Amino acid sequence: MFKLGIDKILGDSMSPNIKDGNYVxxxxxxxxxxxxxxxxxxxxxxxxxxxxxxxxxxxxGNFWFKGDSHDSTSLKKIGAIAxxxxxxxxWFSIDSESGITFP
Amino acid sequence: MLYKILNSIDKKFxxxxxxxxxxxxxxxxxxxxxxxxxxTIIRTTDLLLExxxxxxxxxxxxxxxxxxxxxxxxxxxxxKESVRVxxxxxxxxxxxxxxxxxxxxxxxxxxxxxxxxQNIDKDVSLELLSLVNRFAEIFWDTxxxxxxxxxxxxxxxxxxxxxxxxxx
Numbered sequence: 688m689f690k691l692g693i694d695k696i697l698g699d700s701m702s703p704n705i706k707d708g709n710y711v712x713x714x715x716x717x718x719x720x721x722x723x724x725x726x727x728x729x730x731x732x733x734x735x736x737x738x739x740x741x742x743x744x745x746x747x748g749n750f751w752f753k754g755d756s757h758d759s760t761s762l763k764k765i766g767a768i769a770x771x772x773x774x775x776x777x778w779f780s781i782d783s784e785s786g787i788t789f790p
Numbered sequence: 791m792l793y794k795i796l797n798s799i800d801k802k803f804x805x806x807x808x809x810x811x812x813x814x815x816x817x818x819x820x821x822x823x824x825x826x827x828x829x830t831i832i833r834t835t836d837l838l839l840e841x842x843x844x845x846x847x848x849x850x851x852x853x854x855x856x857x858x859x860x861x862x863x864x865x866x867x868x869x870k871e872s873v874r875v876x877x878x879x880x881x882x883x884x885x886x887x888x889x890x891x892x893x894x895x896x897x898x899x900x901x902x903x904x905x906x907x908q909n910i911d912k913d914v915s916l917e918l919l920s921l922v923n924r925f926a927e928i929f930w931d932t933x934x935x936x937x938x939x940x941x942x943x944x945x946x947x948x949x950x951x952x953x954x955x956x957x958x
Contacts, residue, residue, distance in 0.1 A: 692806070693796065693805050693806075694805060694807065694808040695800060695806070695808070696807075696808055697809050697810065698809050698810035701810045702810075705810065707810070710793065710796045710800070710805065711808070735809060736806065736807070736808045736809065737809045737810065738808045738809075738810055739810075754810065759810075781792050781793050783793045783797075787792065
């Protein structure tokens with residue numbers, strides 16, 4: 688089933704592409720492709736609902752994410768993410784000044 | 791325009807929030823908050839023991855007893871939280887190599903704090919102070935700052951390790 692949603696972003700780890708206070712439109716579907724360099728919405732056991740950019744998929748089928756900012760929580764700290772924890776792909780972001788941007 | 795519309799909808803209905811976490815190393819670490827929390831545990835333990843010695847207790851005494859227990863509990867949580875932050879975020883390989891006892895010391899602090907929370911035991915809370923004083927000594931040494939011991943200028947007036955910041 689195709690699903691569309693809106694989230695408000697808190698934090699600057701995806702800055703400058705997605706800034707603190709931006710709104711993001713995300714979508715998900717059963718056939719959603721998980722592609723490196725795209726930004727996804729994850730359900731993390733420690734951090735809750737987070738958005739991060741996919742870095743790579745390892746040999747065991749786990750996904751490794753990181754933020755765009757140098758200050759972002761590190762890839763290692765986020766840890767391996769299973770496919771089932773990825774619940775959306777960020778389509779575009781809405782900023783108060785620059786309007787719509789595609790991260 | 792679109793942002794403004796979403797913002798006003800958000801104010802009315804509140805969208806879900808997704809975090810974009812940062813790990814900015816703020817570098818502000820100081821074990822004094824741990825030491826003060828332990829001194830508070832000792833002080834509340836003293837006051838609880840004093841109350842316990844009263845033969846007849848008024849409703850106010852009972853209320854005071856509850857408040858003191860709550861304070862002791864709260865400061866025990868503070869000790870654990872603050873020690874965890876310094877140990878987990880500040881201590882890295884060079885500090886741990888210099889002071890290999892750190893892991894064991896931190897574990898002892900955790901266990902002794904639990905004991906101090908569970909009991910009204912002056913000896914346990916004093917043992918906890920000596921452990922966090924050692925933790926402070928190690929912390930300041932890793933920063934190349936000398937320490938000295940002095941009695942804190944308020945109850946329970948016990949010896950605390952302070953950094954000698956004038957020298958550095």
